[in-house]
Structure formats: C-alpha cells, structure tokens
Amino acid sequence: MNIPMSQLRKNALFQQMTEEEIRELVDLSSCTLEVYEKDTLVVQENDPCSTLGVVLEGKLHIQQYDRSGDALTINVFRHGDCFGAPLLFTPHPLYPFTLLTLTPSTVLFIPFEQLTRMLRENPTFNHNYLAFLSRHILVLKNKIKILSHNDVRSRLMIYLSREMDLAESPRFTLRHKKTEIAEIIKVARPSVSRELTNMERDGLLELRGQQVEILLPEEFIL
16 A cells, blocks of 8 residues: 555644654554545444544545434534544544545545554554644534534634634635635535625625635633
8 A cells, every 4th residue: 555644644644743753653554545436435333443544535525314304413523633533542443424425535544443553552542643633622522612602603603603613814715615614613604605695795704705704702712
C-alpha cells in the first residue's frame, strides 16, 4: 500500500509530526485502504468497530435515525478527519451512528491493536489523540445545544458561533454548504438561506459567498 505521508499529516491525530515519524509509527501493511463511490454506506449503526477510520479524500456524514425514521446529521467528515477513535477503550465497541459518503471518498482503516501501540510509543500522537477526543465532546455538546432551540436563528447562531471559535476570528470561511448546514442544525435548506439574509439585514453579519464576518459576536452567545 502506497500512501503519501503528506496526506496523513493533514489529519488531526498526526499534527506536529514529520513524515518520517509517521512512516515509522504507522504499519501500513496491517491497515486497509477502502475507496467508496458517492452515496455509499460505510458503516451501519451498531456495527462492530475495531479500527480507526482516517479520511484521506472526499466527504462523509454521520447520521442517526429516530423512531420515525428521520435522519439527523451529526457531523460531516472531510480530508483530515477521522472516526472510531472514541470507541478504542470501550468494552464493546459498536458504531453509534450510520456513516455514508457525500462524495467519492477514500478511507484508511488502522486496527485498534496498532492504534494502542501508536499511543504507547509516540507522545505527540498520544497528545493529539486526547485533544481530538476533547474536540469530539465539544462537537456533541454543540449539537445538543443546537437542538435545544426551536427557532432557526438560534440554531444558526450557535452553529456560526462554533465556526467562529474554530477559526479564532469573526471572519472565516464556511466549511459547509448550506445544504450541509441545514442537515447539521436540522432545518429546511431554504430556511438557512432566508435566515442568513435576515441576519445580514439586521446587521449581525456580512456574507460574501462562503466568506462570513460576524459583526456582533456578543449576540452569538446563547
């Protein structure tokens, strides 16, 4: 298997590591590389999880379904993201979500046995892993906070506040398309466009394509 180490360096778990360090740490011979077409089921909720999935190309979204069959998009994964990490030390690791591709995608699967060794042998990787878990908790907390509000503006403001925090600036580029934002905050896509226009009219933000400037950051603390 031939994978450019530069691709893995873009993943949060390999930050601050050289390509040589990654090459020495990751045993690609025990990993699996999977290539998926668009709209492909990657994992099903309650499937056993024994690997860390590292997204090398494409976009995938994780979903959960309620009793009525409605899908809730929890997050969108891109190149540089990974999934399965929080399940490493659980006694019975089962995927708590369904994962599907939004575009043609490539995923590297690293067995948990190897992941445990990597955590033990490399302090930088270990630190990155713990930092990733912390961010994962914040993402879930943010999702719960969004769903606790019924109105579109509040949900959208919480989403934008999170994006502003990630960018560490009131000026940032939207990482998600409006369709994806609608799925994340669980509203209709036209409602996202309409409310962004209303928020711009009310002087809360300026929007130029995917570029956003939050004009009144204090109003986004909900």
